[in-house]
Amino acid sequence: MTVTALVLGPILIGFALYAIPRExxxxxxxxxAVVAAVTFGLAVADPHxxxxxxxxxARPFDASFHLGFGPISYWIVLLLSLATFGGALALxxxxxxxxxxxLLILQGAMNGxxxxxxxxxxxxxxxxxxxxxxxxxxxxxxxARAAWKYLIYNLCGGLALLLATAAFGAVAGTTDxxxxxxxxxxxxxxxxxxxxxxxAFAFLVKTPVFPxxxxxxxxxxxxxxxxxxxxxxVQSKAGLxxxxxxxxxxxxxxxxxxxxxxxxxxxxxxIYGALAALAERDSKxxxxxxxxxxxxxxxxxxxxxSALAIQGAVVYMIAHGLFSAVLFLVLGAVEQREETRDxxxxxxxxxxxxxxxxxxxxxxxxxxxxxxxxxxxxEILILTGVFKAGFVWPAIVALVAIVLASAYMLRLFQTIMNxxxxxxxxxxxxxxxxEALAIAPLVAGFVLLGVNPGRIVDVAAAAVPAAxxxxxxxxxxxxxxxxxxxxxxxxxxGCTTLSKDDKRVRRPR
Amino acid sequence: MSAxxxxxxxxxxxIALLPAFIVAIVPLLLLFVDLFFRGQGAVRRGVAVAxxxxxxxxAGAMLAEQYHLPGYAAFxxxxxxxxxxxxxSEIVIVATIxxxxxxxxxxxxxxxxxxxxxxxxxxxxxxxMSGAANLMAVFLGLELLSLALYCLCAMSPRRTARESxxxxxxxxxxxxxxxxxxxxxxxxATGSVAFAALAxxxxxxxxxxxxxxFLVGLAFKLSxxxxxxxxxxxxxxxxxxxxxxxxxxxxxGTLAVLARFAYAALxxxxxxxxLAPLWVLAALSMLIGNLAALSxxxxxxxxxxxxxxxxxxxxxxxxxQTTLGLRYAxxxxxxxxxxxxxxxxxxxxxxxxxxxxxxxxxxxxxAHRRPLLAAAMTFFLIGxxxxxxxxxxxxxxxxxxxxxxxxxxxxxxxxxAGTAISAYVxxxxxxxxxxxxDPKHVRDExxxxxxxxVAVAVCAVATFALGLFPLTPSNILPLVK
Numbered sequence: 001m002t003v004t005a006l007v008l009g010p011i012l013i014g015f016a017l018y019a020i021p022r023e024x025x026x027x028x029x030x031x032x033a034v035v036a037a038v039t040f041g042l043a044v045a046d047p048h049x050x051x052x053x054x055x056x057x058a059r060p061f062d063a064s065f066h067l068g069f070g071p072i073s074y075w076i077v078l079l080l081s082l083a084t085f086g087g088a089l090a091l092x093x094x095x096x097x098x099x100x101x102x103l104l105i106l107q108g109a110m111n112g113x114x115x116x117x118x119x120x121x122x123x124x125x126x127x128x129x130x131x132x133x134x135x136x137x138x139x140x141x142x143x144a145r146a147a148w149k150y151l152i153y154n155l156c157g158g159l160a161l162l163l164a165t166a167a168f169g170a171v172a173g174t175t176d177x178x179x180x181x182x183x184x185x186x187x188x189x190x191x192x193x194x195x196x197x198x199x200a201f202a203f204l205v206k207t208p209v210f211p212x213x214x215x216x217x218x219x220x221x222x223x224x225x226x227x228x229x230x231x232x233x234v235q236s237k238a239g240l241x242x243x244x245x246x247x248x249x250x251x252x253x254x255x256x257x258x259x260x261x262x263x264x265x266x267x268x269x270x271i272y273g274a275l276a277a278l279a280e281r282d283s284k285x286x287x288x289x290x291x292x293x294x295x296x297x298x299x300x301x302x303x304x305x306s307a308l309a310i311q312g313a314v315v316y317m318i319a320h321g322l323f324s325a326v327l328f329l330v331l332g333a334v335e336q337r338e339e340t341r342d343x344x345x346x347x348x349x350x351x352x353x354x355x356x357x358x359x360x361x362x363x364x365x366x367x368x369x370x371x372x373x374x375x376x377x378x379e380i381l382i383l384t385g386v387f388k389a390g391f392v393w394p395a396i397v398a399l400v401a402i403v404l405a406s407a408y409m410l411r412l413f414q415t416i417m418n419x420x421x422x423x424x425x426x427x428x429x430x431x432x433x434x435e436a437l438a439i440a441p442l443v444a445g446f447v448l449l450g451v452n453p454g455r456i457v458d459v460a461a462a463a464v465p466a467a468x469x470x471x472x473x474x475x476x477x478x479x480x481x482x483x484x485x486x487x488x489x490x491x492x493x494g495c496t497t498l499s500k501d502d503k504r505v506r507r508p509r
Numbered sequence: 510m511s512a513x514x515x516x517x518x519x520x521x522x523x524i525a526l527l528p529a530f531i532v533a534i535v536p537l538l539l540l541f542v543d544l545f546f547r548g549q550g551a552v553r554r555g556v557a558v559a560x561x562x563x564x565x566x567x568a569g570a571m572l573a574e575q576y577h578l579p580g581y582a583a584f585x586x587x588x589x590x591x592x593x594x595x596x597x598s599e600i601v602i603v604a605t606i607x608x609x610x611x612x613x614x615x616x617x618x619x620x621x622x623x624x625x626x627x628x629x630x631x632x633x634x635x636x637x638m639s640g641a642a643n644l645m646a647v648f649l650g651l652e653l654l655s656l657a658l659y660c661l662c663a664m665s666p667r668r669t670a671r672e673s674x675x676x677x678x679x680x681x682x683x684x685x686x687x688x689x690x691x692x693x694x695x696x697x698a699t700g701s702v703a704f705a706a707l708a709x710x711x712x713x714x715x716x717x718x719x720x721x722x723f724l725v726g727l728a729f730k731l732s733x734x735x736x737x738x739x740x741x742x743x744x745x746x747x748x749x750x751x752x753x754x755x756x757x758x759x760x761x762g763t764l765a766v767l768a769r770f771a772y773a774a775l776x777x778x779x780x781x782x783x784l785a786p787l788w789v790l791a792a793l794s795m796l797i798g799n800l801a802a803l804s805x806x807x808x809x810x811x812x813x814x815x816x817x818x819x820x821x822x823x824x825x826x827x828x829x830q831t832t833l834g835l836r837y838a839x840x841x842x843x844x845x846x847x848x849x850x851x852x853x854x855x856x857x858x859x860x861x862x863x864x865x866x867x868x869x870x871x872x873x874x875x876a877h878r879r880p881l882l883a884a885a886m887t888f889f890l891i892g893x894x895x896x897x898x899x900x901x902x903x904x905x906x907x908x909x910x911x912x913x914x915x916x917x918x919x920x921x922x923x924x925x926a927g928t929a930i931s932a933y934v935x936x937x938x939x940x941x942x943x944x945x946x947d948p949k950h951v952r953d954e955x956x957x958x959x960x961x962x963v964a965v966a967v968c969a970v971a972t973f974a975l976g977l978f979p980l981t982p983s984n985i986l987p988l989v990k
Contacts, residue, residue: 018880057979060833060910120906124897131891138940147940148933155932159895159925166909166921194918 002042002049003067006077007112007125010035010084014104017097025096032088032100036107040081047074051117053176061169062176066117070179071459072244072314073114076237079321080110082441083233087226089438090329092336095139099224102132106230113238119175119246123165126202126238127158133223133231141222146215153215157205164198167191168250178245187251196254199247200262203239207295210269217276220288221341225332228284232291233325237317240295243302244310255303262303267397269296274404278411283331283341286412287324290367290405294320297398301382304394307461309385314460315453316378322446323366323375326439330360333435334416338425343415346425350417355431357417359439364409366446369402374446377453518584525583525590525640528568528598532605533633535564536626543622550618557622558609561629565609568636569602582990586703587646588637592984596839597639597765600846604757605632607850607964611857612750614958615864616664624664628754631657635762642773642989644692644702644723647766651688651730654762655681658755662747665864673746680729680739688726694719704774705989712779720775720783727770730763733824734793737817741805744813749864752809753853756816757846764823764842772830773988780830788828788920794821795927802934806869808856812849815893815934818927819845825924826908829915836981837907844900844975848892851968854961855886861954872938874946878953883942885965890935892972895928900975907979 013035020028051068069077084107091100109132112125130151137147169175171191187195205212220228247255255262273293280286294316301313333356334349335341350357366373379402387395431439449456523530539560546553572595580591588594605628616624634653641647659681663674692702698716699707710716725736732740744752775783798818805811823845826838856867859875859882876883892899905928912921 056977057907060907060914123906124902127896127902128898131896134936135939135943138943144940144944151932151936152929155896156929159929162906163909163913163921163925166906167913167918170910170914 001052002046003069003115004052005042006039007067007108007115009108010039010104010111011108014101014108017101017104020097022095022097025091025100028097028100029088029091032091032104033085035104036081036085036088039107039111040078040085043069043074043077043081053117056118056120061172062174063120063169064118064176065121066176067112067115067121068117068179069115070117070245072241072317075314075318075456075459076114076234076241076321077111079318079445080107080114080230080234082445083230083321083325086325086329086438086442087230089434090226090229090332091224093140093224098139099136099227102136103227103230106132106227106235110230110234110238114241117176117178117180119165119168119177122178122242122246123158123161126161126206127155129235129238130154130158133219133227133235136224136227137219137222140224143222146218146222149215150219153205153208153212157202157212160198161202164195164202167195167198171195172250177250189253192251192254193257196247196251196258199242199251200258203242203247204265206239206242207236207299208239208292209265209296209299210272210292211265213269213292216292217280217285217288220291220328221282221284225284225328225335229325229328229332232288232328233321236291236295237321240298240302240313240317243299244313248302256305259303259305262299263391263394266296266299266303267394269293269299270398270401271404274401274408277408278404281342281344283334283343283346283412283416284328286343286408287327287331290408291320291324293401293405294324294367297379297382297401300386300391300394300398304386304389304391306385306389308388309382311457311460312378312381312383312385315381315449315456316375318456319366319374319378319446319449322442322449323363323373326359326363326442326446327367329435329439329442330356330363333431337429343412346416346422347419348417348421349425351421353417353430355436357413359431359443360413360417362443362447364413366450368406368409371450373450374453375450377450377457381457521581522583522588525581525588526637528571529633529636529640531564531568531571532602532629532636535561536629538564539629540622540626547619553618554613554621557625558613561609561625562606564629565602565606565632569599572598572602577984580984580987580990582642584646586705586990587643588640589642589988589990590640591987592982593769593986593988594636594640594765596982596985597761598636600761600839600843601632601635601639601758604754604761604846604850605629607854607968608750608754608758610960610964611753611854612748613960614857614862614956615748615750616862620664624661624748624751627657627661627664628751631655631661631754632758635758638762639765641766642704642769644695644704648685648689648692650762651685651766654759655685658751658759661751661754662743664751665746665748667746669746670748671746673743676739676746677743680743684726684729684736686726687722687729691719691722691724691726694722703989704769707774708776708989710776712776712783717779717783720770721786723770724767724784724787727763727767728787728790731760731767731820731824732794732813732817733790733820734797734817735790737794737798740817741801741810741813744809745807749809749853749857749860752812753850753857756812756849756853760816760820761842761846764820764838767824768827768835768838769988771827772835784827784830787824788917791821791824791828792920792923794818795825795923796930799927799930799934803930805934808867808869811869811934811938812852815931816849818931819849819893821927822905822908822924825912825917825920828912828917828920831911831915832986834908834911834915835985836983837904837911839985840900840975840979840981841904841908844892844904844972847968847971847975848889848899848901851889851965851972852886852893854964854968855882855889857961858882858956858965859954860956862957865954869938869941871952872941873951874944875942877946878951882965885969886942887939888969889972890939892976894932894935898976899972900979901972903976903979 053066057063109129116122277289301309369375637650699710729736802814826834892901895905
């Protein structure tokens with residue numbers, strides 16, 4: 001029940017928001033924030049919620065409306081609720097009612113993506129989450145170009161996913177597989193490669209990763225800050241989640257074959273994103289390119305095949321979601337006050353806006369990986385894991401990019417908040433209490449996660465896809481079968497940890 | 510059992526055709542009743558359309574009752590009444606009812622009875638085609654369908670209507686010529702007009718040539734690329750409800766013939782070789798239909814090109830001649846009917862008399878002026894573009910799966926490519942509706958009747974419900990007896 005409410009609730013209420021008169025945007029904002037808070041409460045209150053499953057198709061393959069928490073998705077749902085809460089509270093400007101409605105629909109659709117335990121349902125929500133963002137882009141954005149770029153890129157990805165899902169269903173006979181480690185799916189080499197290519201293309205576009213990233217800076221720059229906070233915080237994780245939940249468990253050998261390619265893409269994204277962020281003057285684009293760099297790091301981790309690195313990837317996904325949402329919300333607040341995002345025109349805001357400056361500093365520090373904040377926990381796990389798995393050069397490249405992260409994050413902070421005050425900027429209001437309320441849970445999240453990442457590390461350990469990139473099967477240690485949530489160290493009954501001998505490794509011929 | 514070919518038909522033969530007869534006879538009643546309502550504008554229109562809808566519902570109910578019975582042959586195998594023909598006939602009936610809802614406000618008072626009657630006759634032709642299992646019955650149904658449509662296309666005061674009708678007459682006659690020539694060659698090659706007999710013969714060049722010409726004729730009627738050039742012009746000139754009808758009913762009838770021919774009338778071991786060009790046509794339609802739609806600004810032309818591509822998707826499902834593919838083709842056809850008719854109904858609601866030239870600029874800012882209408886249109890366009898939560902999405906993934914399983918992965922890939930192109934076509938309209946518009950340039954019209962709203966509502970519900978619960982007909986076989 002809980003999981004159904006998490007998906008359908010926001011969508012239905014989102015449509016209902018259109019019944020509120022256009023002028024009463026404040027009411028729509030509050031409703032959206034309350035809905036987000038309630039979804040957070042629901043997920044916290046019922047972490048062991050039972051799966052909901054209804055039969056959908058029997059032919060040509062089995063498919064179900066199957067929703068349920070998984071080890072990773074539970075945390076992403078919490079993250080999404082926080083980001084939506086912050087986004088809804090921070091909404092203002094023209095057409096706030098419509099944006100609030102689309103934000104809720106987006107939340108419901110994305111909850112669907114992460115909670116779907118059926119590939120076809122996953123693909124359905126995957127395509128569905130395009131529409132709200134497209135509508136916001138054309139309603140708000142001054143240029144249609146960004147909307148088209150977003151739509152065409154992501155729709156091509158979605159269609160590749162659809163074709164791959166169809167082929168997967170045709171070969172495997174069922175798509176009701178996500179999160180089922182005990183389902184043995186054997187996909188032959190011929191089909192496996194193509195199916196892998198379809199999934200990988202969809203996930204790489206969505207993340208995005210270097211050659212497919214060009215939609216991202218434009219989309220992030222054009223979207224209103226509250227929406228971009230949600231999109232960058234959670235939508236960009238959909239692809240990485242897809243790699244972890246779908247590609248590694250079912251297409252391990254193909255993933256192993258693509259390892260080098262993915263490493264190259266990840267490293268290029270790491271360095272290119274960092275350099276572009278250093279050169280960019282538009283504050284939102286700086287954060288957009290920094291995301292490109294950070295997500296490249298997660299891609300490295302996912303394809304390293306190291307259990308440790310994958311745990312780090314999960315932690316870093318959550319961490320990046322938290323601090324990138326804060327960054328976009330704070331930069332949105334700055335843009336709204338000063339009517340510009342050009343960091344060359346901004347300066348010295350810190351003197352009169354200590355709270356704003358403080359929050360930006362915290363988020364920037366989290367982004368550059370200061371120990372004690374969430375970014376560090378993820379990065380150190382990833383770097384250690386990648387290094388231990390024997391990939392020395394990728395680890396070094398990642399390290400260089402992390403050093404560059406300090407450079408562009410501090411540059412962002414410095415040019416906006418420090419230095420002499422720029423005289424002709426219109427308004428100097430510090431953080432209002434609504435904005436503070438929007439940002440506070442996210443900040444609390446990345447501070448807590450930084451101090452005590454243990455919980456997510458444990459959960460991530462359970463989620464590490466067994467026997468994934470086991471080309472040599474040297475560095476896979478953890479195999480967990482059909483394991484639910486592991487919260488507070490309490491294991492669910494029936495959750496058995498297999499010994500190393502039980503691993504279901506498909507060895508390539 | 511029914512009489513063999515050559516002997517006299519018996520009562521059971523006529524009972525099989527009763528629903529089609531009802532649809533053909535109701536217009537006579539309607540024309541007669543219409544004589545008593547002269548000079549009473551709205552009542553006269555209402556009565557004509559009401560009689561027609563009641564007749565269609567009666568025929569539809571009769572068909573629905575027979576759905577669970579095993580199929581049987583009538584007129585010596587010329588007409589097969591079974592699940593297959595019933596599903597196609599129901600699609601034609603629903604499309605006709607929706608068309609009637611759109612056509613209430615269109616045209617002069619004294620013309621409504623005439624157009625309604627012609628629509629029904631045309632529909633009865635399509636119903637005949639859906640059960641036709643020999644070459645003669647196919648031709649009979651096709652001509653009944655087409656002759657009524659030639660007149661319907663011309664029934665508009667617009668000058669382009671006559672141009673449209675003439676174009677349609679000439680090109681459609683040419684298609685009929687191909688079909689007839691192909692039929693003659695098939696008869697010459699096998700000595701029989703029955704599909705069942707064609708399937709049992711050995712393949713000779715004459716048979717292959719006949720089958721090829723027959724398929725060309727069907728491709729013309731289905732407007733598959735490269736036989737599609739007439740479609741946009743004819744759609745543009747014809748009155749809006751007629752365009753809506755043509756986009757569904759003609760295609761449903763012709764697809765029924767194509768499916769029966771592809772599945773049951775060709776010698777099994779050579780069928781895939783004979784049909785291979787058909788998949789190429791489907792691929793071309795999906796690509797070129799969507800590419801050509803990119804630059805269209807008139808809604809009717811845009812929907813014409815979109816229809817070319819959509820038929821390509823449906824024909825794709827036939828690839829490999831799997832039974833599942835046939836079922837999904839029918840499902841997608843039904844879904845396409847709802848999405849497309851829904852879009853036409855929205856266009857009808859945007860013109861005062863339900864039939865104006867509606868171009869893309871008219872949609873500018875629609876979401877801010879008429880949010881409900883824009884929401885409905887967005888939903889239908891999302892469906893046509895193959896996005897969830899609509900039958901467009903579910904139908905496409907089913908077709909993709911069966912096409913991939915049948916070994917036509919390349920065709921599935923082209924379907925995906927076509928869909929990617931079509932996103933721009935459909936979302937162009939969505940964009941226009943949601944973007945800010947300069948109120949000075951916007952001409953807003955409302956149709957005189959609200960009846961098309963019924964069609965919009967029904968189509969929206971069906972598009973959504975079919976997407977979640979894709980019902981496919983299970984007892985469609987056998988196709989010939």
